[in-house]
Each structure stands twice: as structure tokens, then as C-alpha cells.
Amino acid sequence: MPSSASPDPAELLELARAVALEAGALALQRRREGVEVAASKSSPEDIVTHADRETEALIRARLAVARPDDGFLGEESEAAGGSSGLTWVVDPIDGTVNFLYGIPAWAVSIAVVEGGTDPSTWNALAGCVVNPTSGETFTAMRGGGAFLNGVRLRANGAVDLASALIGTGFSYSAERRVEQARIVGHVVAVARDIRRIGAASLDLCNVAAGRIDAYYERGLKPWDHAAGALVASEAGARVSGAAGAAASGDLLIAAAPDLAAALESALADAGMSGLGGTAR
Known part of the structure; x- marks a missing residue:
């Protein structure tokens, strides 16, 4: 996808989905091969695996080719600004402890936002969350609804x-x-x-x-x-x-x-x- 000053949100979502699926396949392969803890971060419980780093590197590389003018904010690597006004916000493996133990509740999360890297001021344009173990792909585009494997989602309404x-x-x-x-x-x-x-x-x-x-x-x-x-x-x-x-x-x-x-x-x-x- 070429870089654009006014990107089509649907194209951004498709890029997020395609990259998240590729990254999820890589992470799932690494999970099946065996997981090693690479380091601890804020505490001994706050771990990062080699797969976290490899998966984020893949995501970052794919996005850099497709959208070279965009910024990047990921969990496992240094943030980078951009000139387009858009930033990709990435968690390569959300639920790393689950991933380490083989609990099938971990995901690749990719979103693209405008307005900087502060959640209190940004406007999220598109996002994708992939659970490779379950085969579930959640997608959403600003104003376009939310979907699970292409089926529209609706949160529960009036609940006491x-x-x-x-x-x-x-x-x-x-x-x-x-x-x-x-x-x-x-x-x-x-x-x-x-x-x-x-x-x-x-x-x-x-x-x-x-x-x-x-x-x-x-x-x-x-x-x-x-x-x-x-x-x-x-x-x-x-x-x-x-x-x-x-x-x-x-x-x-x-x-x-x-x-x-x-x-x-x-x-x-x-x-x-x-x-x-x-x-x-």
C-alpha cells in the first residue's frame, strides 16, 4: 500500500489485519517450537520472550515498508515518530505469561491512531486483534463497526x-x-x-x-x-x-x-x- 497523507481507513484496517495474521502465525509457530524467556522488565513476573521481540520486529518491518511515513509505538522496541500524523500502536504478544504457559488466551494487537501516542488525546482509526490459537480475528474501523471473523459484533446492552x-x-x-x-x-x-x-x-x-x-x-x-x-x-x-x-x-x-x-x-x-x- 503506498503512503498517503489522507489514507483510506479501510486500507489501514486491511493492512493491520494482514500484518496481524502473519505475525500471529509466526508467534504460534514459535509457541509450538518451545518458548524461552528472554528477560524480565518491570518485575520478575513481567517477562518478555524471544518470540515477543521477533514478532514485533516482523510487524515493524512490514509496516515500515507499507507506510514509511507513519510513526510506531510498540511494547518491545524503541518508539519512532513519523511525518504522516499516524502512529501504529502494537503489542506483538498480549498475554505473554499465557503464551509462556501454553494458555490459549494471547493475541497480536495492532492499531493505527492519529493525534500522537497519548491515549487520552488520540483518535483510533483502525484496529485488529488476532488470537492465533483460537483462529479468531477481531477487527474495527472508526465508524464502521466491529467484527469477529467477518460477523458484526454487538456488546451486551442493559445489564444491571x-x-x-x-x-x-x-x-x-x-x-x-x-x-x-x-x-x-x-x-x-x-x-x-x-x-x-x-x-x-x-x-x-x-x-x-x-x-x-x-x-x-x-x-x-x-x-x-x-x-x-x-x-x-x-x-x-x-x-x-x-x-x-x-x-x-x-x-x-x-x-x-x-x-x-x-x-x-x-x-x-x-x-x-x-x-x-x-x-x-
């Missing part, structure tokens, strides 16, 4: 908090996990149940597919949610941060609007820092 199945995730920091577990203890008392899958991109796609009713997490990096958040929002979920702010590392909640508000209120009642008491 007491009947809601809620997804969440935990930090790599042991200290933060203890606090997050305390919050979960409060939330599970007022909801149907909690699910912890271990890959934010898939959690968001599961909201889009109606497999869970809501998802919340703190501490996400831009590449964790860039593509999945677009899939969820294009499926009809509200994806936001606290008090209607844009989703960011401070907080991301994805759910139907009324349920999102009720969940935020429950998080505030549980004492999540930075959230005041909210009226229901």
Missing part, C-alpha cells in the same frame, strides 16, 4: 451490575496486586462474578462479543488497549476513564453506558484511589 460478568486484570507489581485484589473483593460482592483472562486486548474484544458484560483495569499501557478499545467501542460499549475522561493508564472501563457508570461507582465505593464517591 448485580447480573454483570466483569473482566479485570492485575499489575505485575506484587504490592499493587494486593490492592487490586482488595478492590476485586468489593466488586465481586455486588456483581455476578469476575473473570481474569490475562490479556487486555482479548478482555476488550470479549466485551464487544458479549462474552463478558464489562471490563475495567488500571495501569494499562497504550499498546494494551489501542486496538481492543476500538473494537469494544465500535460494538457499542462505552470505553472511558474516570468521570467521563478518556481511557488511559489511570483507568479504563468498557461496558454499556449505564453499567459503566454503576461499575465506576462500585470502584469508588471500594476505595479505588482517584475516584470520589459517586451517586447511583
